[in-house]
Amino acid sequence: NAGVTQTPKFQVLKTGQSMTLQCAQDMNHEYMSWYRQDPGMGLRLIHYSVGAGITDQGEVPNGYNVSRSTTEDFPLRLLSAAPSQTSVYFCASSYSRGGSASDTQYFGPGTRLTVL
């Protein structure tokens, strides 16, 4: 298994540009999430999905869109990039909702995004 994969690893955008961060998992996990990590702020939840066709907002959803058409893929779209969206973005997946003692959330390697 490849686990959770993210592309690209690095990206530089200009203000106003749009792009999609890709995330895929091959573990047949229902639950997938997107986080952003900024220095001193920890990991903040952007959007999450509890299954194909079902998504919901996290703590910091503004400026981001998601969709979940398949179990495997959970792309994150930046509609009009802003310098405040410069961050490291992590995608994560887990088998279930975090209510089981065996739940483990697996993180992808991250995408380092800079918006100029």
Added chain:
Amino acid sequence: QQPVQSPQAVILREGEDAVINCSSSKALYSVHWYRQKHGEAPIFLMILLKGGEQKGHDKISASFNEKKQQSSLYLTASQLSYSGTYFCGVTSGGSNYKLTFGKGTLLTVNP
């Protein structure tokens, strides 16, 4: 609302013990602990569910006090490989998958 972790940073010598605390203003359903090395993705350590259980593997263990809405991570006889940033993540309901992380505790273990 983010859980509060303390201390923000701690420096140890190899073999010493450390405790990292995580507290929330909300009633907690589960607490997750992760470790992240610089430039890498967070790695899952353990999850604790409400009920006040204590878990552990090797020399890292954790407790969860549901009434106090807090959890503590215990690292005993620290090793150089324990260095990194430790995050607690919490959920506040069995049907709520929103995992909210604290800001992290930077642990440095020196020889």
